[in-house]
Amino acid sequence: MSPREIFALRDYLDPGLGGRTISDARHSASLTDIAGQTCLKGRLAELSGRSVLLAVTSQFLTGLVMLEIDGIARRMLLCPPDLNADHLQAIVEDAEIDAVVTDQPERFAGFGIALVVTSGEELEAGPRARTERATEWLMLTSGTLGLPKIVGHTLEGLTGAIAADTPARGVRPIWATFYDIRRYGGLQIFLRAVIGGGSLVLSEPGEALSNHVARLDEKAVTHISGTPSHWRKLLMSGAASAFSPKYVRLSGEIADQAVLDGLQQAFPDASIGHAYASTEAGVGFAVNDGLEGFPASMIGTNRDGVEMKVVDGCLQIRSRRAAHAYVGRHAAALTDGDGFVDTGDMVELRGDRYHFVGRRGGIINIGGLKVHPEEIEAVINRHDSVRMSRVKARKSPITGAIVVADVVLADGSDASRGDEIKTGIIADCRAHLAPHKVPAMIKFVDKLDITAAGKLARSDA
Numbered sequence: 001m002s003p004r005e006i007f008a009l010r011d012y013l014d015p016g017l018g019g020r021t022i023s024d025a026r027h028s029a030s031l032t033d034i035a036g037q038t039c040l041k042g043r044l045a046e047l048s049g050r051s052v053l054l055a056v057t058s059q060f061l062t063g064l065v066m067l068e069i070d071g072i073a074r075r076m077l078l079c080p081p082d083l084n085a086d087h088l089q090a091i092v093e094d095a096e097i098d099a100v101v102t103d104q105p106e107r108f109a110g111f112g113i114a115l116v117v118t119s120g121e122e123l124e125a126g127p128r129a130r131t132e133r134a135t136e137w138l139m140l141t142s143g144t145l146g147l148p149k150i151v152g153h154t155l156e157g158l159t160g161a162i163a164a165d166t167p168a169r170g171v172r173p174i175w176a177t178f179y180d181i182r183r184y185g186g187l188q189i190f191l192r193a194v195i196g197g198g199s200l201v202l203s204e205p206g207e208a209l210s211n212h213v214a215r216l217d218e219k220a221v222t223h224i225s226g227t228p229s230h231w232r233k234l235l236m237s238g239a240a241s242a243f244s245p246k247y248v249r250l251s252g253e254i255a256d257q258a259v260l261d262g263l264q265q266a267f268p269d270a271s272i273g274h275a276y277a278s279t280e281a282g283v284g285f286a287v288n289d290g291l292e293g294f295p296a297s298m299i300g301t302n303r304d305g306v307e308m309k310v311v312d313g314c315l316q317i318r319s320r321r322a323a324h325a326y327v328g329r330h331a332a333a334l335t336d337g338d339g340f341v342d343t344g345d346m347v348e349l350r351g352d353r354y355h356f357v358g359r360r361g362g363i364i365n366i367g368g369l370k371v372h373p374e375e376i377e378a379v380i381n382r383h384d385s386v387r388m389s390r391v392k393a394r395k396s397p398i399t400g401a402i403v404v405a406d407v408v409l410a411d412g413s414d415a416s417r418g419d420e421i422k423t424g425i426i427a428d429c430r431a432h433l434a435p436h437k438v439p440a441m442i443k444f445v446d447k448l449d450i451t452a453a454g455k456l457a458r459s460d461a
Contacts, residue, residue, distance in 0.1 A: 008071025008131040008155065010035050012195045020172070020197070024060040025204040025215060027121055031194065038126035039064045040101065043117045047073050048132060050099040050115065053092060055079035057103050059181050059202045061121050063190060065101050070155065071131035073099075077138040077150070078182040081205070082452035087147050094328030095138055095150055138327060139184055141279050142453040150327040151279050151334075158187065160305065160321035161283035162195050173198035173247075176216050178226035183453055184279040185252050189225050198223075213239040225249035227454035228259045232388040235259075236447075238411060240266040249286075250274040253455050254356045254374050257292045258381035259388075264290060280334060281341040282321030284308065292378070293347075293355040309340065314360055315347050316340040346372065362458065364393040366401050369436045373458070376439065379432050380405055385413040385421045390448050390456055391439065402440040408448060418444060 013035040020031035029037075038044060039061065052073040056062055062078070069076060077095050079088075091097075092111055099115040100108050108116055137158060140148040175193040179186030181202065193200035201219045203212060213234070216224065224245050226234075231250060234240055248263055248270050255274035263272050273288040284306055287294050299308050305320040318340045326334050335341050344361060347354045358372030365371070373391035380389040387410040393401040407425070409415065422442045429438040449457035 006071070006131055006134050008135065009067050009191075009194055010071060010129065011131060012197075013067070014197070017172070017197050020199050022060065022063050022193070022200045022202070023219070024058065024202040025207055025211075027058075027060045029060075029064065029123060031199065034064070034067060034123070035128050036125065037123040038068060039119050039121065039123055040068060040117055041120065041124070042126065044068060044072060044126075044129060046115060047099055047101070047117065049074050051075045051077070051096045053077050053079055053095070053097045053100040053102075053113075054182075055100055055102045055104075055107070056119055057081070058121070059186075061103060061119060062182055063200070063202070064121070064123070065119055066190070067194070068129070069101065070135045070137075071133065072129060073135050074133065075136035075138055075152075078140070078187070080140060080142070080180060080182040080452070083140065083148075090147055091140070091150065094331075139182075139187070139279055142183060142451075142455075150331070151323045152325045152327045153282075153323050157282060157321050157324070159191055159195055160319075161188075161286075162192050172196070173223045174201065174219060174221045175199065176201040176203075176219075176221040176224045178203055178224075178230040179252075179454055180452070184277065185225065185227070185454070188277065188283065192223075209234065209237045210239045210242075213237075213243050216245075217243050221245055223247040223249070225251065227252035227450075228255050229253060229388070229448075229450050229456045230454050231259055231263055232408075233450065235262050235266060236387050236408065236411065243267075245270050247271045247273065251277050252453070254358070254378065255292055256374075256378040256381055258378070258386070260290055260292060262387075276345075278341075278343055278345075280323050281317040281343055282319055282323065284317050284319065284321075291353070293350075293353045296349060296352050296354055299354065307340075310347055310349075310354070311342075313346050313348065315343045315345045315354075317343060364391075364401070364403075366393060366403055366436050368400075371403060371437050376403065376405065376429065376433060376437055379429050380407060380425055380439075383421070383425050383428055385410055385417075386425070387411070388448060388456075390458065392458065394441070396440075403437060404441040404443070405439040406443050406445045406448060408445060415444070 018032050021028050100113050101117045101119050105116050105118050137153040139151050177186050177189040181190040275286040276284040307318045309316050346357050348357050358374040363370045376391045377389045387408045389407045391405045394404045396402045451457050
């Protein structure tokens with residue numbers, strides 16, 4: 001690799017672009033000045049060429065460290081805050097970690113890591129570091145109860161979907177995300193802010209949603225992303241009226257028509273888009289026409305280095321933006337022999353459009369018949385009185401299992417009309433679904449649990 005092919009995040013911190021910041025509820029730092037500052041107390045040089053675990057408490061400090069060590073470390077593994085502590089030793093060994101950057105050094109006593117560097121949220125003046133190498137970015141998969149997989153990316157691949165030929169002209173975007181930036185979806189927004197010449201407002205753990213939205217409004221956020229579950233939660237809170245972004249982005253879960261329409265109603269002046277991305281496949285595509293699913297014309301063509309095909313109903317992607325490998329002692333192959341990533345996401349062609357129907361591993365069995373919960377939820381969520389739903393299987397002594405649904409009512413729905421609403425939901429399901437997919441029971445609940453990754457928590461009863 002020649003020197004001119006090596007680039008790092010610091011190379012996008014143009015000192016001529018003033019007024020750019022990265023902030024959370026308690027801190028703010030200038031993205032204009034940060035290239036000449038350090039949060040590592042002068043110990044950056046010790047990390048040169050090392051495999052570094054980045055395990056700090058806050059997203060804000062995570063962002064500062066990523067900006068500082070990219071292009072210096074050999075590889076950098078982002079540690080999400082919800083990582084099971086029992087998995088940490090195996091991950092350290094699989095990623096060949098020989099250094100850790102943390103604000104909790106006592107946490108890593110006894111791990112046998114050669115170098116522990118303590119970081120702090122107070123920036124100090126320091127020399128502007130020179131990019132030495134292309135750092136390998138490592139991320140952990142989410143959504144599994146077992147040991148998460150380690151996924152290897154390059155910065156070039158991670159930023160492949162970001163238009164960054166030149167710094168943004170005119171009014172630069174102010175990004176925010178409900179995601180954590182140590183997960184793929186949040187990292188994409190962090191990179192968009194840094195590379196696109198904008199600013200970034202980070203979420204804060206435990207912050208009341210109304211306070212968070214007020215802060216987004218105060219910071220004049222223009223672009224914001226989250227999962228459909230994040231957005232349903234916001235729509236239920238009543239806080240959406242205090243916020244007016246220009247661009248709303250959904251990813252991470254199926255964006256059904258109900259949530260897209262709800263966001264368009266809440267933010268009539270905003271562009272509403274949903275994107276398909278995964279930690280392994282990278283950013284596949286974005287859809288900005290306000291409709292669920294994606295045009296069938298995207299399949300079988302090469303669009304900006306991304307090719308997609310459908311095999312046995314499952315979406316597969318070959319892309320320059322994809323991860324290059326799983327990392328670890330017993331890592332499986334990430335792609336097939338032709339370079340395609342099997343996403344595990346099931347799609348169905350309806351007319352000239354493909355619709356996502358669920359995860360291959362999330363199928364529930366009803367009397368020997370396969371059911372995708374998300375397909376049923378999409379129908380339930382269209383009902384005017386419904387804000388969100390979760391479908392699952394429940395054991396039955398007669399059929400073995402039945403479909404049941406937990407439903408959160410939309411604001412303004414009259415709970416006294418419960419029987420009428422249930423009847424309407426069942427009628428909608430019977431009109432659009434096969435008989436075995438129609439819920440046998442509907443239960444109204446006040447809320448549905450969301451995972452740390454921003455997705456609807458699922459477990460069979």
